[in-house]
Amino acid sequence: MGGDSRSDLELWRAARSGDDAAWAALARRWADLLWGCCRKVFDEAECAREFPALVRRLGAERAAMLSDWDGRSGFSTFLGLKAADGLAERITTLLAEDSRRGWTAFERFFADDLGRMVRRRLEGEDAEDILQELRLRLMADGGSPVRRYDGRGSFTGYVRRVAHNLMEDILRARDGRRREPDAIRKLGELERRTYHLVHIQGYRADQLPDLLSLPAAEAMAALDRAEAALGPRLVQPAPRMVPLTLVDGDGREWERPLPHWAPSPEEALSTAQEREELERACTALAAAMARLPALARQYLRLRFLEVPPLAPRHIAGRLGLPVDELYRRRKSWEALLLDELRAEGVEKFPLPPV
Known part of the structure; x- marks a missing residue:
């Protein structure tokens, strides 16, 4: 301890x-702790250079x-x-000075945070x-999502917010056409929320009490009501098994069944x-068109029906109009x-622009 x-x-x-x-004296007392923090980001050789800088950064301006x-x-x-804040500051400068070292340090520093964020879902x-x-998105365009940090607030907090938003974008893209079924839309807000969390956003059912700040029994009952509204349509069909031929290192072949899944219940x-x-x-x-003038x-x-679309002057020519x-x-x-169309009960039928 010094x-x-x-x-x-x-x-x-x-x-x-x-x-x-x-x-x-404080730095000597807690040198092992600070070295350990440094080693989470840098290798042994880099730590020999970065550790003294971290100690100076923490002690600068009367340990501000x-x-x-x-x-x-x-x-x-x-x-x-x-120390983590100090290392995060160092990463921001490294990203500008030496992108290879900066990204290596960035990935090491945020590996646990990103892993926990994803595995909660x-x-x-x-x-x-x-x-x-998510890693690829953070590094896209030369790391522009990260480089947009302007120095206001914590860099660590900024990266976590950016990563969370990117993860939501990824999950929405992955979910694709999944949307709220009519049977769910007719339920109460709590039931709809549980359905979205589990069947669209990908959370586990046992995470609902924490996400909704509700007792477990109440959260699970709401999910049960949501799933009951869909009935048997929510049950995942059994996959069709197709044979897959495998070859080992000695050239021997054998077949292994491979599941071929049907579309998800939400997609179907x-x-x-x-x-x-x-x-x-x-x-x-068709009914609306029949009532229009010729x-x-x-x-x-x-x-709207010609392929490829006609230019206005060509349409005018066919109609005999200027x-x-x-x-x-x-x-x-x-x-x-x-x-x-509204008279037929169709409220929204957007027409593409000319």
Whole structure:
């Protein structure tokens, strides 16, 4: 622990008063702790260079980085956190000075944070895949998501926020077309929330009490109600097994069954709902078009059904209208179609721009 008999609090107060010897005594006392923090980020050779710089950074300006210790918490824990802040600051400069060293240090420093963040949501191979994608996103475009840090607030906190947002983007992209089924949309807010957390965002059911700040029984009952609303459609079908031929190092072959999974229940349900909605919309469109004037119907078919799309002057030519006349009349024809669709119960049917 070092030769100075003063307590951590006494040495800290002296260091804050400008006593460099007191800070040196504190640094010697907790050298193993600081070295361990440094080794989490740098290899042995780099630590020999970076460790003295970390000690100087922590002790600079009357140990200004340690100014908010109140003496009530353990000094070693507090010092470890501040050492992490100091190392994070060093990483920001390394990223600008030597990108290879900077990214190596960055990955080591944030490895545990990123791993915990992902594994709170996912398990097994899914977690590893998302973790790898998250690392790639953080390093994309020369690390622009990280390099946008402007020095305000904690660099560690900034990276965690950026990583969390990127992970949410990755999960949303992975979930793709998963959306809230009609049966869930009719339930209460709590049931809908549990469904989203488990079946769309990927949390485990046993995480619901913490996520919702509810007793476990209440959270699980809400999830049960949500899943009951979907009935048997939520049950994952058994996979179809197909043979996979494997070859070992001696050239021997054998077959191993490989599961071929059907679409997820949410995907199957969404597909069915989308198909029903499309059929209703097409039926409504046909009925609405039948009630329009002949010239309006001809314009709308040329405008929206021709492949490849026709330029306005070509549409005008086929209709026998001047182009400026087409521009004047097309808005009224499209508005008329939308009115007729609303009469058929279709509230939203966006028309692409000209």
